[in-house]
Amino acid sequence: MEKIDEQLNNISQVEVPTGMHQFVMRKINYKKLQPILFATFTLLALNFLVIAWHINAKLIDAEFTDIMKDFFEVFSFNFSFIKAILESFFEIISPLLLVSAMLSIIGAIYTGKKMNFYHFSKI
Amino acid sequence: MQNIEKIEKDILIRTKAGDLEAFECILSFYEKGIYNYCLRILKNSHNAKDVTQETFIKVYTHRKLIDPEKNIKTWIFTIATNTTFDFIRSKKRKNEISLDTDNETILASKAYYPEEGLVSDVDKALGQINQEYKKVLLLFYQQGFQYQEISEILEMPINTVKTHISRGKEQLKDKLKNYLT
Secondary structure, three states: EEEEEEEEOOOOOOOOOOOOOHHHHHHHHHHHHHHHHHHHHHHHHHHHHHHHHHHHHHHHHHOOOHHHHHHHHOOOHHHHHHHHHHHHHHHHHHHHHHHHHHHHHHHHHHHHHHHHHHHHHHO | OHHHHHHHHHHHHHHHOOOOHHHHHHHHHHHHHHHHHHHHHHOOOHHOOOOHHHHHHHHOOOOHHHHOOOHHHHHHHHHHHHHHHHHHHHHHHHOOOOOOHHHHHHHHHHHOOOHHHOOOOHHHOOOOHHHHHHHHHHHHHHHHOEEEEEEHHOOOOOOHHHHHHHHHHHHHHHHHHHHHH
């Protein structure tokens, strides 16, 4: 029996798999960041939806589909024509509004990806 | 000695407050022990890795329950034991693994261990003894727990712990004969 005791006392210890420590720390970091990331993602996504809805309302008010039809009827590929079209488009929707919509969606995608990475990543 | 206790207490208080650096100290200190304990019970490095990760995530999530005056090792091993057996139960429900004795014997005889780095005769024999006895033997010999601590971890009377150790050793001795002859 003493021999068994000795053998049991000398059971070897296997090293932990590479990356396991980092994985746990990453998950724990996510646990801390989760509420912040979730709030940021929700705010950005909501912001994008509100802006998109606002842009859509403006386009409907300005009868944008009719404008597009006219645009294709008289289309000519030259600088002054395109400039005129862009100017009239930006009269309907301000560039700031567009930039804000773009930034919101980019931010939402980035935070969404970060959440996805922390939540589903494996070693 | 008093200094070490003071440092340990400080680490526990900081972990309880949510300090990640302090938690990382606990992780670094116990991950090897927990991984080896899970590995010998589950006999699969991939599952052992998952359960170890899950254990430490639970430790952090329930950090408010840490009592700096008590031994954290016992608490962590209680979580590890429960997580391991929850994992086995969930796998059993999904019919992914079966842990009846016959199947264990098959797994052990399939040269399952070398891939996991468990190559000694004791490792092979441990894989073939009763799961209840194995838990107690691992906690007593591999992790160096006292009877009282094992009784807390496994929620069983001290006398049962002692009986399990003695019966486990008997079974182990019996299994080891097969490797020696």
